Amino acid sequence: MKTKVLLFSALALAFSSMAQSENRESTDLVIIGAGGAGMSAAIEAHNQGVNVILLEKMPFAGGNTARAEGGLNAAGTPYQKAKGIEDNPELFFKDTMKGGRNINNPELVRILSEQAKDSIEFLKINGAELADVSRAGGASVDRIHRPVGGEPAGSFIATALIKKVKALNIDLRTRTSATDIIKNDKGEVTGIKAKGKDGNVYTIDAKKVMITAGGFGANFDMIKHYDPKLVGFKTTNAPGSLGEGVKMAESINAKLVDMEYIQIHPTTVPGKGILITEGVRGDGAILVNEQGKRFINELLTRDVVSQNILKQPNAHAYVIFNDALVKQNKTIDTYFKQKLVFEGDSVEALATAIKMDPKQLSATLAAYTGYAKAKKDTEFGRESFKQALDSGKYYAIEVTPGIHHTMGGIAINTKAQVVDNQGKVIPNLFAAGEAAGGVHGANRLGGNSLADIVTFGRIGADEAVKEIKAGQ
Numbered sequence: 001m002k003t004k005v006l007l008f009s010a011l012a013l014a015f016s017s018m019a020q021s022e023n024r025e026s027t028d029l030v031i032i033g034a035g036g037a038g039m040s041a042a043i044e045a046h047n048q049g050v051n052v053i054l055l056e057k058m059p060f061a062g063g064n065t066a067r068a069e070g071g072l073n074a075a076g077t078p079y080q081k082a083k084g085i086e087d088n089p090e091l092f093f094k095d096t097m098k099g100g101r102n103i104n105n106p107e108l109v110r111i112l113s114e115q116a117k118d119s120i121e122f123l124k125i126n127g128a129e130l131a132d133v134s135r136a137g138g139a140s141v142d143r144i145h146r147p148v149g150g151e152p153a154g155s156f157i158a159t160a161l162i163k164k165v166k167a168l169n170i171d172l173r174t175r176t177s178a179t180d181i182i183k184n185d186k187g188e189v190t191g192i193k194a195k196g197k198d199g200n201v202y203t204i205d206a207k208k209v210m211i212t213a214g215g216f217g218a219n220f221d222m223i224k225h226y227d228p229k230l231v232g233f234k235t236t237n238a239p240g241s242l243g244e245g246v247k248m249a250e251s252i253n254a255k256l257v258d259m260e261y262i263q264i265h266p267t268t269v270p271g272k273g274i275l276i277t278e279g280v281r282g283d284g285a286i287l288v289n290e291q292g293k294r295f296i297n298e299l300l301t302r303d304v305v306s307q308n309i310l311k312q313p314n315a316h317a318y319v320i321f322n323d324a325l326v327k328q329n330k331t332i333d334t335y336f337k338q339k340l341v342f343e344g345d346s347v348e349a350l351a352t353a354i355k356m357d358p359k360q361l362s363a364t365l366a367a368y369t370g371y372a373k374a375k376k377d378t379e380f381g382r383e384s385f386k387q388a389l390d391s392g393k394y395y396a397i398e399v400t401p402g403i404h405h406t407m408g409g410i411a412i413n414t415k416a417q418v419v420d421n422q423g424k425v426i427p428n429l430f431a432a433g434e435a436a437g438g439v440h441g442a443n444r445l446g447g448n449s450l451a452d453i454v455t456f457g458r459i460g461a462d463e464a465v466k467e468i469k470a471g472q
Contacts, residue, residue, distance in 0.1 A: 026205040027053045027171075028468050029461070030192055032178040032245055033213035035063025036154075036450065037433030037457035039161040040119075041210055042170050043126060044461035050468055052170055053204060055194060057177040058240045061162050063214050064434060065453065067238055068154025069277035069331055070136055071146030072123075072454070073447035074116035079133050079145060087141045089113040096448060099138040099301045100407075100441020103258065108439045111414050112448070112455055119454040120145055128160035134282045135384045136446030138301040142384070144447035150279060150329035153450060173197075181209060181248050181429070189252075189428040208428050208464040211418070212457060215406035215434035216243025217262070223403065227262045234273035235403040236265060245435040249410045253420045254429070257437040259408035263444055266305040267319060268402030269340055275404070276319055276335065276397055278302075278446040283329050284387030285321035286368055287399075289313060292351065292360035294368065297380040303443040306401040316400040318342075318354060320365070323392030335397060342396040350394040365389050405444050409437035416460030430464055432456040 029045050031038045034056035042054045056063075075092035092113035097104055120130055130145035130153065146153045165172055175197035182191045182203070191205040216222040217237030223230050250256055267276040267287075281287070281298040287305070289295055289312040296308040309317045326332050335341050344350030347365055351358040371377040372385035410431040411419050418429040433453040440448060 023200070023202040024205065025202070027051045028206065029053070029208045029210065029464050030204050030206040031055065031210045031212055032192065033063065033211065033433070033435065034061035034172060034174070035212060035214055035433060035453065036065030036157060036161065037435075037453035038210070038212035039165055040122070040454045040457035041212060041432060041461035043161065043164055043168065044458045045465055046168050046170050048462070048465040050465050053206075054165065054170055054172045055176045055178055056172065056174045058238075059174055061165070061172060061174065062158040064217070064238050064241055065450070066155050066158040067236065067275065068450055069152040069275060070279045070446050071134065071144035071153040072116070072120065072130055072450035073136070073139070073143045073445065074120045074145055074451060075113060075143060077117045077120050077145065079120070079131050080142070083133055083142070085133060085142050087143055091140055092116070092143065095138055095140050096445055097441070099443050099445040101443060102441065103261070104441030105438035107414050108412070111459070112439060112451060115455050115459070116451040119451060119458065122454065122458060123157060123160070126160055126164045128157045134279060134386070135299065136278050136282055137299045137305065138445040139447070144279070144282065146279065150283070150331050152277070152331045152334070157450065177244070178213070178248065181252050183252055187427065189426060207468050208430065210430040210432065210460050210464065211245040211249055211410060211435050212431070212433045213245025213435050214238075214241045215409060216246060217241045217403055217406050219243045223262060226259050226408070230262060230264065230403055233264065233401070233403045234268065234271065236268055236273050236275040237403065241434075245431070246409055249418060249429070249431065252426070254418050254426060255411035255421045255423070257408060257411045258441065259437070261407040261442045262403060263302060263405040263407060264306045264401040265404035266302055266309050266401050267399040268404070270316060270398060270400045273402050274338065274340065275402075276399055277331050279329060279331060280319055280321060280325070282384070282386070284325050284372070284385065284389070285319050286389070287317045288320055288361065288364055289317050290356065292356045292364055294364055294380060297377070297382045299382060299384055301443055302446065309399070309401055316398055318396040318398055320389065320394065320396050322387065322389050322394050325387050326395070328386070340397050344394050347394055350396055354396050354398070405440075405449060406434060407437060407440040407442065407444055409435050411438060412436045412456070415463040416456050417463065430460040432460045
């Protein structure tokens, strides 16, 4: 009898060991989140010769990147030079620090301003050339790079990166969530636990782990915790933006920074959370209140424009533009398809369509056209004029501020290494994109998110590869 018991025990132990081995695998680098940062990092690491597993909890890759519309800020690019635009990293740095109210980590901003131009080249090589240049709020010069014709930059980039990830046969696992980050008794990260699409939990041992799981702009409990004033606001974020990566990092003593700074985008469709890209205003559109009056320089930073819209009657406004702008910015086509656009054959007809005083709206457009032609806005100080609103059909989209971006997140250094609450690097752990904090300070400039995710995604991957090859 005793012999049988020992035999059964041995068999049970053997089967247990087999089960554990079946639920365990290893790789060089595991990346949590297949948005723009995660895919950029995966491509960079793969091209440098390391094995990568890229996890995405949603059924498809792309994340918030696929929803971005404006473009990518970079200074000193060939595309700027071709248009005679004088720009440099120092001006980019100053604009970003000013926009973030100087709360940004200046070391991270310095890296972003100097290396974003390399991200433009990286995207071009990988099928997403951003050859057109316009201006976003808070920028001193035309700096935001986008596809020719104004196509939404985010989906353009995401589509190209997904195609490249597949072409390189990178191990992309959708419907697969990271659940825990594993550390050894020395405090070193050694891998993660993940839940597959079949619901089974397994372990991935990894030499390096990178968190690129996005922010928490769709997690209303976290938003309420960090900024109760935003309760009731709609969000432009993808439904997967729930902050799990931030929480996992926090659970292993990673430092979090700037969590209270949550950006509201000034132009979202009331009640729907649909974003109207800043590029429409950058290309010449104006904002008017329900009385038909301008009330702000449309290209000030998002926080300032948002607060001024909230001060208007019924806390909303209208983006006004014409045929010339529609031809220049292809993104607007999607707004027509979504039936968000009011239109009129004349200014008066548009005013009637949106229940506005025709005389006042006509006077507002006439005044702005004068400013545009003179290249001087004596009323609100706008400095960039792409269109004079004096011809063709006229259009309007109703807008109000909505939750858009979470500036706070996991604290990183200039190598995208995660640091703990004592300021020390957590070995083998990296973070990039909206999951990481410190780049944008109190307010992100339009165009800096795509710059951030691609730039720091690649920086983190590059450092991870160097450490792997050095045997660290």
